[in-house]
Amino acid sequence: xxxxxxxxxxxxxxxxxAAALGPGLYAGAAQAxxxxxxxxxxxxxxGLSIIEKSLADATMMAIEEINASGGVDGMMINPxxxxxxxxxxxxxxxxxxxxxxxxxxxxxxxxxxxSRKAVLPVFEKRNSLYFYPTYYEGxxxxxxxxxxxxxxxxxxxxxxxxxxxxxxxxxxxxVGSNYIYPREMAKVxxxxxxxxxxxxxxxxxxxxxxSEWGAMVKKIKDSGCDVVLSNVVGDxxxxxYREFKNQGLTHxxxxxxxxxxxxIEIAAMGAEFAQGSFTSFPYFQAIDTDRNHAFIERxxxxxxxxxxxxxxALESSYFQVYLWKxxxxxxxxTKADAVREGVRGQVFEAANGTVTVDPENLHTYLTPRIAxxxxxxxxTIIDEYKAPVEPLPYVAYGETAENLxxxxxxxxxxKL
Amino acid sequence: xxxxxxxxxxLSSILLLIALGLSITYGAMxxxxxxxxxxxxxxxxxxxxxxxHLNLNLFFALPLAFVTSGLAGLVIERLxxxxxxxxxIDTLLATWGVAILLQQxxxxxFGLSFLGIHVEGLGPGLQNMTVPGFLTQPFxxxxxxxxxxxxxxxxxTLALTALTWWLMYRTPTGVQVRAIMRNPQIAAACxxxxxxxxxxTFAYGSGLAGVAGVLLAGFKTVMPEMGAAVVIDGFxxxxxxGVGSLLGTLLSAAVLGQINGVFAILTNDILARAVVFGVVIxxxxxxxxxxxxFKSR
Numbered sequence: 001x002x003x004x005x006x007x008x009x010x011x012x013x014x015x016x017x018a019a020a021l022g023p024g025l026y027a028g029a030a031q032a033x034x035x036x037x038x039x040x041x042x043x044x045x046x047g048l049s050i051i052e053k054s055l056a057d058a059t060m061m062a063i064e065e066i067n068a069s070g071g072v073d074g075m076m077i078n079p080x081x082x083x084x085x086x087x088x089x090x091x092x093x094x095x096x097x098x099x100x101x102x103x104x105x106x107x108x109x110x111x112x113x114x115s116r117k118a119v120l121p122v123f124e125k126r127n128s129l130y131f132y133p134t135y136y137e138g139x140x141x142x143x144x145x146x147x148x149x150x151x152x153x154x155x156x157x158x159x160x161x162x163x164x165x166x167x168x169x170x171x172x173x174x175v176g177s178n179y180i181y182p183r184e185m186a187k188v189x190x191x192x193x194x195x196x197x198x199x200x201x202x203x204x205x206x207x208x209x210x211s212e213w214g215a216m217v218k219k220i221k222d223s224g225c226d227v228v229l230s231n232v233v234g235d236x237x238x239x240x241y242r243e244f245k246n247q248g249l250t251h252x253x254x255x256x257x258x259x260x261x262x263x264i265e266i267a268a269m270g271a272e273f274a275q276g277s278f279t280s281f282p283y284f285q286a287i288d289t290d291r292n293h294a295f296i297e298r299x300x301x302x303x304x305x306x307x308x309x310x311x312x313a314l315e316s317s318y319f320q321v322y323l324w325k326x327x328x329x330x331x332x333x334t335k336a337d338a339v340r341e342g343v344r345g346q347v348f349e350a351a352n353g354t355v356t357v358d359p360e361n362l363h364t365y366l367t368p369r370i371a372x373x374x375x376x377x378x379x380t381i382i383d384e385y386k387a388p389v390e391p392l393p394y395v396a397y398g399e400t401a402e403n404l405x406x407x408x409x410x411x412x413x414x415k416l
Numbered sequence: 417x418x419x420x421x422x423x424x425x426x427l428s429s430i431l432l433l434i435a436l437g438l439s440i441t442y443g444a445m446x447x448x449x450x451x452x453x454x455x456x457x458x459x460x461x462x463x464x465x466x467x468x469h470l471n472l473n474l475f476f477a478l479p480l481a482f483v484t485s486g487l488a489g490l491v492i493e494r495l496x497x498x499x500x501x502x503x504x505i506d507t508l509l510a511t512w513g514v515a516i517l518l519q520q521x522x523x524x525x526f527g528l529s530f531l532g533i534h535v536e537g538l539g540p541g542l543q544n545m546t547v548p549g550f551l552t553q554p555f556x557x558x559x560x561x562x563x564x565x566x567x568x569x570x571x572x573t574l575a576l577t578a579l580t581w582w583l584m585y586r587t588p589t590g591v592q593v594r595a596i597m598r599n600p601q602i603a604a605a606c607x608x609x610x611x612x613x614x615x616x617t618f619a620y621g622s623g624l625a626g627v628a629g630v631l632l633a634g635f636k637t638v639m640p641e642m643g644a645a646v647v648i649d650g651f652x653x654x655x656x657x658g659v660g661s662l663l664g665t666l667l668s669a670a671v672l673g674q675i676n677g678v679f680a681i682l683t684n685d686i687l688a689r690a691v692v693f694g695v696v697i698x699x700x701x702x703x704x705x706x707x708x709x710f711k712s713r
Contacts (some may be wrong), residue, residue, distance in 0.1 A: 047641050049540050178686065206685050209645070211636045212430075214423040214566075214686070215680030235542060235637035242635045246565050248554035268637055270540030305534055 025295070035076045036322075038063075039098035041109030041119070046086025047234070052111045052235060054308075055133060055317040059108050061302040062321035072325050074333075080104065088118035088248070099126045105336045106324060106396035111313065115179050120145070121239035129336045131324060133316035135259075135281070137184030138393035144336070146343055147363040148320040150209065150282050151314055152188040153395040155259050158368040159280040160192035162383055163257055169227035170198040171218050175240075176231030178205035180287050184198060185231045185259055189397045201225055210236050213243035220254075221247060223364070230258040237261050238269040241277070251276030263309035263377065280410035283352035283365035284313040284379045295351040309377075310351075316364075319350035323357060344408070354388060361406040363391030418560050420681050421674075426566040428673025432666060434629060434646050435653035438577060439665040440617060441489075442654055445597075447497055448508040452650060453643025454518040455485045459629025460638045461522060464543045468536055473548055478572075481626035488518075489622020493615045496597060501600075504636040504656060506608070515643065516611045523640045540640060545633040547651035569631050581662055583620075586617070592619050597660055652674065652692075656699050659708025672696070 040063075042056040043049045063077045071077065072157050080102055082094040091110070098104045103333050108124070112114045123144040125131045128247045133146055135150040163169050172193055176182025186203055193200050202223055206216060217240075220228055232240050237260065242255065256277040263285050283298060295315070298310050323346050328334055331342030344359040356365040365388035371379025394405040397416055407416045434456065441449045459481035465473040466480055492514055500507045524530065525538040537543055540555065584590040592613050594605040604610045628646075639666045653672060657664030672692055677690035697708070 047639075050639065053540060203682060210685060211645070212427065212685070214426060215677060215685055218419055218423060235639065238542065238544070238637040239635060245552055246554065246563050246635065248561060248563075258704075264542070268544055270544045270546060305530065307536075368641060396421055 007226060015409075019201075019354060021367050033238030035073075035078045036328070037078045037080055037104060039095075039104040039109070040079045040081045040092055040106055041084055041091065041098060042111065043086040044081075044083040048086040048111055050235075052086075053082070053314070054264070054303075054314050054393045055111060056310075057303050057319040058299065058314045059133075059321055061299060062304075062318045065298075066321065066325055068086045072328050080207065080263070084096035084109070084115055088112075088114045091115040092122065094116045095122040099123065099128045104128060105334050106339060108133070108317070108321065108324075110134065111389055113253070116145070120372075122404075123242075127336055129370045131320045133320055134313045138188075138395065139184060139397070140393060141361060141410075143340065143362070144409065145362065146320065146323070147391070147393075148316040148323065148357075150366050150368070151363055151391045151395070152185055152404065154282060154366050154368050154389050155280045156185070156188050156192055157389070157395075158199070158333045158383065158385060159257065159259075159370060160189060160375070161196050162370055163227055163229075163278075164193070164198045166383070167227065167255065169255070171225045172200040172227055172229050173223050173225035174199060174200055174231070175216065175220070175235060176205055177208045177210075177233040179208060179233075182231035183234065184231075184396060189229055191396065200229075201332060205237065207235065208234060211239040213240050214247075215300045217242075217243045217247045220244075221249060226254060228254065228256045230256050231260060232258070233260050235268070237265040240267050241273040245273050252296050262311035262320045263311075263379075264311050266373055266377045267309055271373070271375055274373040278370055278374065279379065280368060280370050281312040282368060283310075283315040283350075284369060284371045284381060286371060286379045286381055288381075289351070291349065292351040311392060312352075314369065315351050319348055319355060322348050322350075323355070324356075356388065358391055360408050361391065361403055363393055384403045421486070422563070422566070422676060424569060424677030426493065426530040426673075426675035427677050428562075428670045429566075430632070431649055431653050431673050432577065433569065433573045433628040434650040435657070435665050436463060436573070436580060436624070436670055437621040437628065438647075439657070439662060440580070440621035440624070442466055442651070442659065445614060445617060445621075446448075446504055446507075446659075447500075447504070448504055448511065448651075449497075449621075450508060450647065451492060451511040451515040451518060451643075452622075452648035453645070454515045455489060455625035455643070456632065456639075457522065457640065457643040457648055458488055458518065459485045459626030460545070460633040461537070461543070461629075462626065462666065463545045463630040463633045464638055465537045466544050470478050474545070474551070474634065477545070477630050478627055481630045485626025485627075486619045486623030487639035488579070489625075490604035490615060490619040491617040492622070498611065498615070519527040519640045520644070523687055529621040543638040545630070545638065547634045554650075561691065567633075572627070576627065577662070578668060580624070584662065591611065593616065623660040652696055652705075656696055656706055659705075661706065661708035664706055664708035666700075 002337050009405050040059050041051040056262040063079050067076050082098055084091040084094055098107050105130045110132050111134050113136050130145045132145050138151040155323055166284050174186045189201055258279045295311050297309055300306055323343060326346050327339045327342030329339035346357045348355050353367045367388045368385050369381050371381050390401050392399045399405045405412055438452050441447050462481040462484045463477035466477045496510050500510055520537055523540045525535045551568055554561050554563050592608045600610050610662055652664055653669045657668035675693050675695055676688050679691045
């Protein structure tokens, strides 16, 4: 006899437990399962790990908090973490692993558009949900992604008029890293600049990761512009601001107005190089509310670093887990289809204010803010919308609140 | 016009700074040192850590980084490269492994992060080195704007080049190094301690990489991956200049930097880079052994 009775019992009970714990069983099972598996997919290694690690930390912090306060309808969240390794191809492989082998219904992840585009087919084909926390260029309408970062109209629709009317600067030099996000941002910027009576005199790009800014800053200096609109991404930002100061340009005469430069880049370049420049984001560490102070304190404690900075994509990584939790509780199911319906119109009091998931396009209502960077590496918020602004991912192509291109039915491509 | 020349000069000096150490380790010793960029990175981190924990500014960080990277180079030579002289492809693979190891050491804070200890200035994040204020404030002399930090880099690079030239051509050790470059067996037969001189030479080249790291930290981001990007430029300069030739390295850095600068101003940086690679390909086709070369091991 090869299988003793004791072994048989052991194996069958193990099998039973595994089946009960299996992901996605909550919906079908009559009795509640005790845990829900979710995927967490960020780069923990490679060039982008600097930023993506903080997004992963914020996601894990939200999960631990929810578990500590009783879980989702009494079920513990069990995160399965994978490393995208700063490489879109690896992202695609890991997404396939999470969705196909581990049968995840929901995954939280991605920082760059490149990695989101790489995993999108996996989620659409297998009908799973992806929660994406980063500000991005818009021009996407997937029913398998919940977008919780800003889209161009939430970063630029207040910024450009403010630069022209309040700062009184009319000649724009647009500079960015050479890929889809900066190029789409430039497209929206040009529409807004022309609408408000300004002009753009140059639109220049450098490779991602480029760190020799001598020639470009000289071009800016000689161009006769009176404001620089920067869509520069990643560690290039640091080299750019440093060279800007080294060539004798100052932010009080020729300010850099940026859409990507956050607390994390400021800390890396040294605050004196950014002092006086501006950034537009829905969230800044400097937001002076008790909720935000408590959030920063919890985050610093969680990562065990009393000087850790918080930033926009990090805050979105955190609150989108709560949006998902509320959606699961409303839908009484963890299945992607049910969670998608549950998350429509979900409201959460986040550190940046009230956030609402748009019932039509699954993007998020956020409050645009403009901050001026100070000597301590923190922003002073000098302009903010009174209420959250509706997300319009196709604003560069003529989308307005009255005429939506992306609705719950999907993209109306006849309008493009 | 003077602006354009200055930008080119500045690009040249940075290329030369990186290539100087390589021209010794690769040029003189025939070791394809893929970890050269990581020695630059160690120099940059030395400056960051010295600023944070010892409150030392850039000027003290320069000699400190020379010593740190030099010692790191000596250890690498003793442990790995010593066993691989004359096996050029093997040095490439082995030093590449060393490069990955060094990156991870910094990222994992020498393993301390496993124990939950965080050392400020290490880890996977972006770091910065504080540059003294007077080096970031440009000033005018006779209508020409002088950028002090880039000028400082040019001066230090020229000084290091002069020092290296003096060491190689005016000291007894330099004679020994050059003898080993031409023919290590005959050099050994003449009573030169090849192993010892080689180790010292490698340490010196590594130390130069450390100094380059400190200066780069002043206007680039300091991060564990920073070395990978600079090492390619370094090899480009050394190969074009001619392996083992200090003059060739100097000249090729000057030419490539100016070409890069002029085209970056006239068109854009992306095209300028393509032009530089085009010129390098043409030069190597024309002179496969580089601008200046002689028979070596």
